[in-house]
Amino acid sequence: MSHTPAALETGTGLDNRKLLMWLFLASECLLFGSLIGAYLLYRGQSVVGPYPEDLFDIPFTSVSAFVLLMSSVTMVLALAAIQRGDQRGLRIWLLSTALLGLLFLSGQAFEFTEFNHEGLSLSSNLFGTTFFVLTGFHGAHVTVGVLILLSLLVMAWRGRLTQSQSLNIELAGLYWHFVDVVWIVIFTLIYLIQP
Amino acid sequence: MVGALRRLRQEGESYQGVWSWLTTVDHKRIGIMYGVTAFLFFLMGGIEALLLRIQLSSPNNAVLDPDQYNRIFTMHGTTMIFLVVMPLSAAFFNLLIPLMIGARDVAFPRLNAFSFWVFLGGGLFMNASFFTGGNILKGELGAPDAGWFGYAPLSLQSAGTGIDFWAFGLLILGVASMASGFNFIVTIFNMRAPGMTLLRMPLFVWMTLVTSFLIIFAMPIITVALFQLLFDRLYGANFFNFEAGGQPLLWQHMFWLFGHPEVYILILPAMGIVSEVLPTFSRKPLFGYPFVVISGLAIAFMSWGVWAHHMYTTGLGPIANSAFGVSTILIAVPTGIKIFNWLATLWGGAISLKTPLFFAVGFISMFVIGGLTGVIHSIVPSDYQQQDTYFVVAHLHQVLLGGAMFGLFAGIYYWFPKFTGRLLHEGWGQLHFWLMFIGFNITFQPMMILGLLGMPRRIYSYPEGAGWEWWNAVATVGALLIGVSILVFMFNVVLSLRRNDQAGPDPWDGRTLEWAIPSPPPAYNFREIPTVRARDDFWHQKYEEDETGRPVPIVGGGAQEPEEEEHAEGEGHGIHMPSPSFFPLIAAIGLPIIATGLIYDAAIVAVGVAVLVVGIYGWALEPASE
Known part of the structure; x- marks a missing residue:
């Protein structure tokens, strides 16, 4: 988010910060890969309940997954807005993305609470352990994303994000889309495909 | 607060003394801080090793009780790997990469400072665990065990x-390693001088690139494993809880899936250093450059498929064991290719027998023994016999101390003059080498024998009459000798800095770009960004070949120095360098505070998060350079 001068000529042709973001996301793949791997390894191994089939509310989670997917659309619109110099559009779409992210997070909070009422906790069984740690890490990533979006929104409001600084929005977008894609993987492997 | 700090920073260029170090974003200063800090941790890990060896010097010894012994060997291993060899390699990345590729700094100077401060914080945090066991003066240690x-x-x-400090400490150190991994990949990909194509890069730059990739892909795995462990310990999760259906073996898979690439994270930088030292002191180009590069890449790829050779005896079954045995044997092939190329570099060279070369050749010979014992371990039935014996201890020290540390010392002797402007004394340097080399062999070859005699690892004592007394006594003498050699090294550094034996820009008749600039290099490194026309470009500026292929000096070649010296004063003020910053340090301080809070009290977490947020926002909002 700093105001470095426009990218000098680089070896790859990519801005330094963009290359950094790609590498970071590549590294994040292994983080989520390990967490998902642990979930799959322990799937169906819980000695006591509650089990996934007792708890999962697929229609509800589908809606919140849809909300997160839509936030990727608004993120794209925010980038398009700043690239054509449309400050008002930038603010609207940044705000919508952040709000959709918050909506997803409240859905997750609701889901966690519901599951908890049904007796699922971090220590109740292997399902609780792996489910909360995996989705919790993802939720933490979404939270960081929302904070980044809100920070950018404040900057945009104070007129500190000009057309030439669209890279800031692009980088936030890369991160946001990545977190989105991870959710699609989690939603498919954990919620939809039940053995 | 942020505003006040920014005002402070505006006078940044005039920081003096300690403040200039706390705010520095200069890769050379950060490299020196990395090196000095890692060396202090090396002394700490060394003292721990000596305590272990003194305890084992005779049967039924009682210098340490079993509990202290467990804590000290745990901290010895953790320190030497994460607080010594990795950061010493990082010191060389920092010092050398921008110079070798012809750049003025790394891609993200503040991120680089952040890496160092996080490393320092993580190291201190982990060692603070010693004080958590009660009264340390009564020998009540709280370190992990x-x-x-x-x-x-x-x-x-x-x-x-102890284990909580250990796990959080490793998580913090992981942040430091990953940040520097990202930074150096971007730097190497994006900031090379014109003409510095990938296949003209010095071998050390290649090995830094490969190591950085290993770091950014291996660290997330141990990060997840450590979080799983902490969730189990602190919040009652079940990842490794057998009663709830969890599998403790999962930890071993996760740990070694990280741990084996980690082994190459430790050794590849040293291989890169040796690949720079050998050509300079043989006055020949590196033999088979593309093969050495590709072997490094092959080792990195294959390192992902060998982790279960640490787990043969856990009952994975004959098929898994055989597959990992084969992959482990195969990884010896690219390693062997490198060794033959190093030998061929020496072959027929005009050898200049200086301390760096002693250490480089010491590296090759010790690493060959380490590598061959590794091949012995890859054979499953043989490994069954050696698992958890001193044979394994001997093997791993053969590659990490005999290998990585000898390589790193070669680098210290080689590049010390570049960054201090002073040569290290040759006589004392060679004394250091011989004491360390002889001490090393007296320590670890007996351990091979002890291992084959059946002495297990991680025992705090052994009974009389097991037949292990003599070799244990010998190994302890060797360890003390290594200790003496390190004292000789420290004496040599102090002596050489005082002796004022000016090195000049190019004391070894070097081949790579860092030798083309003054010693120590100015803050901006290169007055003009060089244009690179060949591999070993600086050598080709100095020499051309006659018809028999012998190098002939070019009159006035490479001699941009004298004229640069003349108007060195007042030069470089027009060069735009990144500004110093407090924020990386502030952000870094947040992490150990958060970790402390997670162990003791959630209120402290809030403080740590606040510090971290101030650091990150200050960092993000301040301009990178003015």
């Missing part, structure tokens, strides 16, 4: 907070 690999369920059952 489950070995450097912290196997579950042992690490779950360990009482006290």
Whole structure:
């Protein structure tokens, strides 16, 4: 988010910060890969309940997954807005993305609470352990994303994000889309495909 | 507060003394801080090693009790790997990469400072665990006690907070390593001088690139494993809880899936250093450059498929064991290719027998023994016999101390004059080498024998009459000799800095770009960004070949120095360099505070998060350079 001068000529042709973001996301793949791997390894191994089939509310989670997917659309619109110099559009779409992210997070909070009422906790069984740690890490990533979006929104409001600084929005977008894609993987492997 | 700090920073260029170091974003200063800090941790890990050796010098010894012994060997291993060899390699990345590729700094100077401060904080945090066991003066230590690999369920059952400090410490150190991994990949890909194509890069730059990739892909795995361990310990999760259906063996898979690439994270930088030292002191180009590069890449790829050779005896079954045995044997092939290329570099060279070359050749000879014992371990039935014996201890020290540390010392002797402007004294340097080389062999070859005699690792004592007395006594003498050699090295550094034996820009008749600029290099490194026309470009500026292929000096070649010296004063003020910053340091301080809070009290977490947020926002909002 700093105001470095426009990218000098680089070896790859990519801005330094963009290359950094790609590498970071590549590294994040292994983080989520390990967490998902642990979930799959322990799937169906819980000695006591509650089990996934007792708890999962697929229609509800589908809606919140849809909300997160839509936030990727608004993120794209925010980038398009700043690239054509449309400050008002930038603010609207940044705000919508952040709000959709918050909506997803409240859905997750609701889901966690519901599951908890049904007796699922971090220590109740292997399902609780792996489910909360995996989705919790993802939720933490979404939270960081929302904070980044809100920070950018404040900057945009104070007129500190000009057309030439669209890279800031692009980088936030890369991160946001990545977190989105991870959710699609989690939603498919954990919620939809039940053995 | 942020505003006040920014005002402070505006006078930044005039910081003096300590403040200039706390705010520095200069890769050379950060490299020096990395090196000095890692060396202090090396002394600490060394003292721990000597305590272990003194305890084992005779049967039924009682210098350390079993509990202290466990804590000290755990901290010895953890320190030497994460606080010594990795950061010493990082010191060389920092010092050399921008110079070798012809750049003025790394891609993200503040991120680089952040890496260092996080490393320092993580190292201090982990060592603070010593004080958590009660009264340290009465020998009540609180350090972790489950070995450097912290196997579950042992690490779950360990009482006290030692393991928590260990796990959070490694998480913090992981942040430092990953940040510097990202930074150096971007730097190497994006900031090379014109003409510095990938296949003209010095071997050390290649090995830094490969190591950085290993770091950014291996660290997330140990990060997840450590979080799983901490969730189990602190919040009652079940990842490794057998009663709830969890599998403690998962920890071993996760740990070694990280741990084997980690082995190459430790050794590849040293291989890169040796690949720079040998050509300079043989006055020949590196033999088979593309093969050495590709071997490094091959080692990195294959390192992902060998982790279960640490786990043959856990009952994975004959098919898994055989597959990992084969892959482990195969990884010896690219390693062997490198060794033959190093030997061929020496072959027929005009050898200049200086201290760096002693250490480089010491590296090759010790690493060959280490590598061959590794091949012995890859054979499954043979490994069954050696598992958890001193044979393994001997093997791993053969590659990490005999290999990595000898390589790193070669680098210290080679590049010390570049960054201090002073040559290290040759006589004392060679004394250091011989003491360390002889001490090393007296320490670890007996351990091979002890291992084959059946002496297990991680025992705090042994009974009389087991037949292990003599070789244990010998190994302790060797360890003390290594200790003496390190004192000689420290004496040499102090002496050489005082002696004022000016090195000049190019004391070794070097081949790579860092020797083209003054010693120590100015803040901006290169007055003009060089244009690179060949591999070993600086050598080709100095020499051309006659018809028989012998190098002939070019009159006035490479001699941009004298004229640069003339108007060195007042030069470089027009060069735009990144500004110093407090924020990386502030952000870094947040992490150990958060970790402390997670162990003791949630209120402290809030403080740590606040510090971290101030650091990150200050960092993000301040301009990178003015």
